[in-house]
Amino acid sequence: MTKSTTVIALLFAFFHAQAMAALTLGSSRIIIQAPKTRAVVMVHNRSNDSSYLAQSWIEDAQGQKLERSPVVALPPIQRLEPMQGNQLNIQALPRVADLPLDRETLFYLNVREVPPRGEDKEVIQIALQRRIKVIYRPQRIRPLTVGLTSPWLSALTLSKEESGRFQLNNATPYHVTLIEAFSDESGTSPVTDFKPMEIPPYSAHRLEGKFxxxxxxxxxxxxxxxxxxxxxxxxxxxxxxxxxKNSVRS
Structure with a gap:
């Protein structure tokens, strides 16, 4: 087998493994709204015949694992039997009192699946990993939720630069996750080179994409x-x- 063929085979195996991942999470994001100190996400093993270990940990907004994190994932490791689902607790520790009180703080939950050891020593095993946002929201900025919209985001503004690009001004205490952009109100003219962005509270960032x-x-x-x-x-x-206009997009 040539070197290029080997690389292609490994890439195919990797993407095939991604599609066949055993462990899934029951949520795409987690919000801990103070005064609550705990949130729960379900971890499911979709395999019909194999047990998996789920290894879980929390990172900060820069992707760094903290030695003394104010938020932890419990249990840090658990065994999931075939077609079984277990709770994963995201616990805010007393040191969250040291976090800013006037804005959200962003963390990431990582869940890595550890496959069972196979008998065939020549088989490549890939440990896949899931990563979702965990947001700690202080009590003083508790939002009012109306349906499925986030009404506080109506306070966002855009500034048009001389280059024709836009700058998003987030004068709110919330993290804003943008995934698409359009050049029209109806949302039918996509900005094809737009890059999804995470906008921290009280910050301004240029939107990547040409309207x-x-x-x-x-x-x-x-x-x-x-x-x-x-x-x-x-x-x-x-x-x-x-x-x-702030509405739900189908």
């Missing part, structure tokens, strides 16, 4: 508290764009 020249009603799609998609439509005047 249509002269666009007046840019639209952004965000992920809400429940993992669903919301849509923000803006109206631009004198280089500043304000939200005119």
């Amino acid at each position: 249509s020249p002269g666009v007046q009603r840019p639209t952004l799609v965000y992920i809400n508290d429940f993992g669903g998609r919301g849509q923000l439509s803006f109206d631009c005047r004198d280089g500043v764009c304000a939200v005119i």
Whole structure:
């Protein structure tokens, strides 16, 4: 077998393994809303005949594993029998009192599946890993949820730069996850080179992507508290764009 053929075979095996991952999570994000100190996510083993170990840990927003993390995943390792689901507890420790009180703090939950040891020594085993957001939300910024929209995001604004690109201004205490952009209010003219972004609280970031020249009603799609998609439509005047519609995107 040539070197190139070997590489292709390994890549095929990797992507095939991704599609056949045994462990799945019951949520795409976790929010701990103070004064609550715990949230729960289900971990499922979809394998019909094999047991797996689920190894879990928390990282900060930069992807660093903390020695004294204010948020932990319990149990850090557990065995899942075939077609079994168990709870994974995301626990806020007393040291969350040291986190900012005027904004959310972002963490990441990592869950790695450890496959059973096979008898064939020549088989390559790949330990796949899931990673989802964990947001700690202080009590003083408790939001009011209306349906599946995030009404506080209506406070976002866009600033149009001379280059024609837009800057998103997040003057809210919430993390904003953007996944799509459109050059029209109806959401039918996609910005094809738009890159999904995570906008921290009280920050401003340039949107990656070229909108249509002269666009007046840019639209952004965000992920809400429940993992669903919301849509923000803006109206631009004198280089500043304000939200005119915050709705659920089907």
